[in-house]
Amino acid sequence: MSTTISTPSVPRTAARRRSRFTPARVGVYAFLLTAALFFLLPLYVMLVTSVKPMEEIRLGNLLALPAHFTLQPWSVAWQSACTGLDCNGIRVGFWNSVRIVVPSTIVSIFIGAVNGYALSFWRPRGAGVLFAVLMMGAFIPVQVMIYPLVRVLASVHLFSSLPGIIVIHTIFGMPVMTLLFRNYYAAIPLELFKAARIDGGGFWRIFIQLMLPMSTPIIVVALIMQVTGIWNDFILGLVFAGTKNLPMTVQLNNIINTTTGERLYNVNMAATILTSMVPLAIYFISGRWFVRGIASGAVKG
Known part of the structure; x- marks a missing residue:
């Protein structure tokens, strides 16, 4: 028992x-x-x-x-706050930032994806040297390249224009975007690419029909990085955008540092929060996708 x-x-x-x-x-x-x-x-x-x-x-x-x-300070900040001599509120800078961010993000991500795809699977002659040159561009301070870029854009009549600032953000975003997509594609089995080649797929067909549908996680990571980086940019927008295309960050600086009239701290705070709303919303909405994309190979390689 x-x-x-x-x-x-x-x-x-x-x-x-x-x-x-x-x-x-x-x-x-x-x-x-x-x-x-x-x-x-x-x-x-x-x-x-x-x-x-x-x-x-x-x-x-x-x-x-x-x-x-x-909520009057919010209304004033959006509609009638003075950014220098103009008193049209920070909404002007908001729409300028939208016009800058959308094409700059799309173009830089597309070029970075194509570069990463070509360096990972097609591997042209001198691919390692090209990749090293791109990576060197990611570590050169922006301030060092401002004057040469001003001269180059002025020579092609793009300085102080919307296309000019889009080109600048595309150039500065290309090295990091190439690194992200190259490391992501390096984790994809090479046999998958070879099978697509045997089936008759060419460069663009494999990229559009095979690689892009598999790239959703890393595209979200790149989207978050580019939108927040371009939206928060100050110095490039100040130098290259021109007075008619100043982004929201430059308009915010003009509101806070204006010397005309009384210093309205409530309006300044409201304008600051309005300027940061887009990056904060992107992080809150896409945070889960960002972590998933990083875990899927964004920092591998």
């Missing part, structure tokens, strides 16, 4: 609860909480300041919630 000895479950549960609050875990949570507060506090100040009237802001209670909630 066998006997079973049962152990009480309460001590085990208590031990598990005690093990959850080790000094190391408490330290990790304390660090994460401190880091979150460090990054969220400026956002909180911006939000509460943007919905306060100026009379309340002058009291100096920076962290206090608004006693009189108002």
Whole structure:
């Protein structure tokens, strides 16, 4: 006759609860909480300041919630804030940024995908040298190339124009886009490409019908990187876009640093949040795809 000895479950549960609050875990949570507060506090100040009237802001209670909630600063920032001598709000810069970002992103991603595909599967003579030259371009500071690019664009009559700033962003985005797509395609089995060649596929047919449908994760990564990078750009837009095509970041700088009239801090904060809305929305919406694309080979190779 066998006997079973049962152990009480309460001590085990208590031990598990005690093990959850080790000094190391408490330290990790304390660090994460401190880091979150460090990054969220400026956002909180911006939000509460943007919905306060100026009379309340002058009291100096920076962290206090608004006693009189108002969205008028947002309306002023969007429609009638002065960016220098023009008082048409930051909406002008928003549409300029859209006109710059959309074609620059599409063209740079397409060229980077074609370059990565050619370097990974077709491997023309001197492919390694070409790839090294492209990578060198990714590490040259932008400031070093501004003057030569100004001279080149001026000679072809593209300086201070919308096509000119699109060409500039395409050039600066091409090395990183090529690296992303080359490393992604390097993880695809070569036998798949050889099978497509046996079936009679040419360069463009294999790329469009086979490689592009398989590239959704890395295209999303490239899309996030290019949109946020081009949207947040300041110096290239300031130099190459021209006065009629200034992007939103340049318009924001003009609003904040204007010397005419009273300094409206609530309008400045509202304009700053409006400028950052597009990159934040992209990260929140596409964050899962970004992680999936990185894990699918964006940093392999």
